[in-house]
Amino acid sequence: MHHQDIAVDVVVDIYTRILRIRRFEEEVARLFRQGQLPGFVHLYIGEEAVAAGVCAALTDEDTIISTHRGHGHVIAKGGDIKRMMAELFGKSTGYCKGKGGSMHIADFDIGMLGAIGIVGGGIPIAVGAGLSAWYTNSDRVSVCFFGDGAANEGSFHESLNLASALTLPVVFVCENNQYGEFTPAAKAMNIEHIADRAVGYGIPGVVANGVDALEMYRVASAAVRRARGGGGPTLIEAKTHRRGSHAEGEEAFLGGQTYRDEAETAAAQAKDPLLLLHTYVGENNILPQNQLEALDAQITIAVQEAVDAARNSPEPAVETVFEDLWL
Amino acid sequence: MHHQDIAVDVVVDIYTRILRIRRFEEEVARLFRQGQLPGFVHLYIGEEAVAAGVCAALTDEDTIISTHRGHGHVIAKGGDIKRMMAELFGKSTGYCKGKGGSMHIADFDIGMLGAIGIVGGGIPIAVGAGLSAWYTNSDRVSVCFFGDGAANEGSFHESLNLASALTLPVVFVCENNQYGEFTPAAKAMNIEHIADRAVGYGIPGVVANGVDALEMYRVASAAVRRARGGGGPTLIEAKTHRRGSHAEGEEAFLGGQTYRDEAETAAAQAKDPLLLLHTYVGENNILPQNQLEALDAQITIAVQEAVDAARNSPEPAVETVFEDLWL
Amino acid sequence: MPRKTYVAAIQEALAEEMRRDPRVFLIGEDVRIGVFPSTRGLHAEFGDKRVIDTPISELAVAGAGIGAAVTGLRPIVDLMFGTFLYLAFDQIANQAGAMRYMYGGQTKAPLVFMVQNGAGSSAGHHHSQAVHQFFMNMPQIKVILPSTPYDGKGLLKSAIRDDNPVLFLHSLALGGKRGDVPADEYLIPIGAADIKRAGNDVTICAVGPTVYTALSAAKTLAARGVEAEVIDLRSLSPWDKATVLESVAKTGRFVAVDESFPVCSAASEWCATVAEAAFHHLRAPVQRVANKDVPMPFSPVLEKAVLPSVADVIEAVNKTLV
């Protein structure tokens, strides 16, 4: 990795975002195994470089839209892990007062416009956020995260074309983790690079190493700059890997069926965005080892505090079923 | 045009298909102006080379799917103009017993699987017809006609990708007549050639002169051969022009608003597929003038007979409202 | 009072609200030229930015409206025909109606979806379906279907000012109808029915085009001495149960007239509600008049046979009188 031009504080910032996602989700995995979390949980472990690199290229005013696999995006955009954890527990203190859950976390105050459980469902909404920036002559940029599987939904096509036709400030970030559930991307589409679909909309398409957070930062910064400058949308394809299951609890659920061979899984494990950036940070003397450890300890404590707080929070009152309705 | 390699009987066949479409629709235009046809009518005049060239490359077993602008496709595939005309009148003797109308004509006996009034709505169905050929190891090919506007629908994207992922024998024919209703294609998308979208699906994309029926025949033949041989789908973009309105009666309806300038309209009028092929047929001595005239007279009579028959046909009986339901 | 067409009243509502609030804009396929005349003339006044033509991409356009709404604008998304909402169904059901609730009240989605609803122009099944019942079922989508120019203008203005997603349905069949439209500004509250004809013998509930069917039937019935009360619901979600139940308390008879497929229809909902809440007032079984339960045929003769007719309404009323 040759990223000496990226300022030290940016690197530290990105590293911190990745670490926070990782420690949060490792805890979520434990909690899920222990049967403490209701519903479905999809982890982002292995893909953190994408959210961290991209969100580091954004201002607080810029907005993002996320997917069923959304924890990483919320944290990378600056979300509060306490309110996130409480939401995963379905507690009244959660971001959505227990109404959203893992697949539907939002924080409008930090420009996190929501995770969407419908594959591809967030892409048009991100175009709308871009439309709104354009309409108000704001220099806000709208970023949309979605998967390789989502790139086969009609919403992907319509949205990229619409954003291009209206020259809207939208950055489309396709997280190609090689799978949609149990189906390899290679079986679901007959092309190597999803970024090549950009040709069909007359916008730039960029393939990026989604394991390398600093490369993601660089590529995203360029796309954001272009969008802010009125140049319209960009499609970024981040090649990445999910290290674990599609959804937690999958092994038991699949009853012994497998869909990835061991070599592939091992290769994916080897490409760890946290490890990669950790090495970079060490080799380039960006933070001394003790500060790295302190950071990790601090995050680990924060996650534990979030868990404790969530556990001790009240369930939502039944009457709240009738709140948050029509204004 | 250099099409000396295309056999004379094929040229005559294609010419006949074009002429039949033209004379049929000229009559339809007259009838609509006279207030004799209910509902909406979208004419294909100016685009006949596409349907005629493509359908001439098909066998009777091959299937097609059409659009709201479907008369040309039905006739080119060998449809019966009597039953078509009766359907346009909404009569019981029509193809659909008056239940379909101009936008919903089908003739399953000749592999015309239906016109679809929903823009892009036929594309997935054509993929299914291809799936069915593949499933039964038949060498049937499925052809889908749709417009430039339809190429911006999600169904276009999902269908081309699905057909490609499963390597199905489908030929996608995009009739780029430069407009979707009153919106120029150039405003609805940021690319010059819709055929370039093929890159996104890993299939061939071909730009063809949609005014030149023999070129359409040649390009379609290659795509059909490829599909039949197990090579999977092709996207053909036929550059063409509609000579008239989006829908008949438009001028009055638009109350003086225009959306094409006169130069453009004139240029479109100049590119007449019938005239072009007529000239070719004459220059290459394919049919003598008197036979051409006889053909025209014969078609004109057939169209008149169709009109007379339609006029004299009974309205559908009210009870037929409850027919053609669940089997 | 000036007399205006239904379409002109809609145009006026759009123009006035766009003048009033710079956050309001119109987006959809060919809204500049106006596939339906209701959006005509707006581009000339408001320009490219506020009258936005889009590609034919219903799902993305609907979603873009939602995204714009949750980031502070007030879009009017014109999707042309009711059936085209089927392509945007996910964005409306899963997102527009649910976002506020799903995210615990963090956001709001003040936008209007606008389409033509129902049949009547021999356009065949793909352009002739009534869709209001689907959106009545979805929580947190308001649904409106005015029958007169006056109601159309007042309700559309309320819809645009509403902080929630509203589906504004209009009817091509009514486009040319004329009626009084005050020159001064007025609003009609969403959720308030209007009694279009008073009567003591039977309550007929209708909406949009069926209001006229009901009124015609009422006229014929009056000649026979049967005085029907015709309630124009105007709003379908929320709908004005109180007015309907009060009327039934008086008449003891109820007929629902609704242009739509009959099963799980608005008429089913009205009848179920009346049967639940006004049972002890009912002197005869409630009656539904809706489309015949078949797809919509093209032929004018067949289309007419499928739609609710004046004769159907009279027959239904007769059944309540035995």
Place this chain on the structure above:
Amino acid sequence: MPRKTYVAAIQEALAEEMRRDPRVFLIGEDVRIGVFPSTRGLHAEFGDKRVIDTPISELAVAGAGIGAAVTGLRPIVDLMFGTFLYLAFDQIANQAGAMRYMYGGQTKAPLVFMVQNGAGSSAGHHHSQAVHQFFMNMPQIKVILPSTPYDGKGLLKSAIRDDNPVLFLHSLALGGKRGDVPADEYLIPIGAADIKRAGNDVTICAVGPTVYTALSAAKTLAARGVEAEVIDLRSLSPWDKATVLESVAKTGRFVAVDESFPVCSAASEWCATVAEAAFHHLRAPVQRVANKDVPMPFSPVLEKAVLPSVADVIEAVNKTLV
């Protein structure tokens, strides 16, 4: 008789029909591995050609099923969750249900759409909606929602043999339920209800998971001397009006229990029908028990509060007894 789970019964129906008829095949997202276990094991037996994994493209997959059906095959299109049908809504409403009619009887579309319906696993709004009411509204789509392994197998086999489009809904919440499933082949006709409990005092109409809610309520009521008749409709379109009306003629009381948004719901339809056709038998107003009229929240506590409960059913029955 062997006892099997609901899911195993569905697997069996699929396997038996695929063995019987080579035109039957399964297509959808991850049907090989089986996101829902109902499709598991089929790929091992039937191979790539008859168990087809697709990209995540609901609209195209649904349409491809239709295209295959009208050209001679008998596809089973698995679209996973009910809400994903929203993305395929156009193909189902505009094409599958209408093609035969629209083209004057020239074709038929023998295909089955298969999805999980409703809530119960704290999956949040996007994965927890019941959708049957939308498809009941559409003409010419059959709709099934079995509550037991026995019904599931017999109805799915009928659906696959039916020459019309059928929406087969199953329930994750019932996946593990066990019941008797005969070893010998049997079919259950679409459109026939099943009286799951006989009683003379009140008729409770339910479907899918709410059958158990109704049965629990009936047990509690029986302890109080109130004998409820619980009718499991099994088929929602067409539905067995005759059985329901006959029961109401006997009991004079009617409660509809339906897991779905309440407005324009199946429960609305059943109540409207009973109110229309059995008015003179009714001794008390019909009652609806459905979801609270809000989007589906994630929290198990809130989800439970939104869904129809045993207490809700008892309360509704009580209202019919006063």
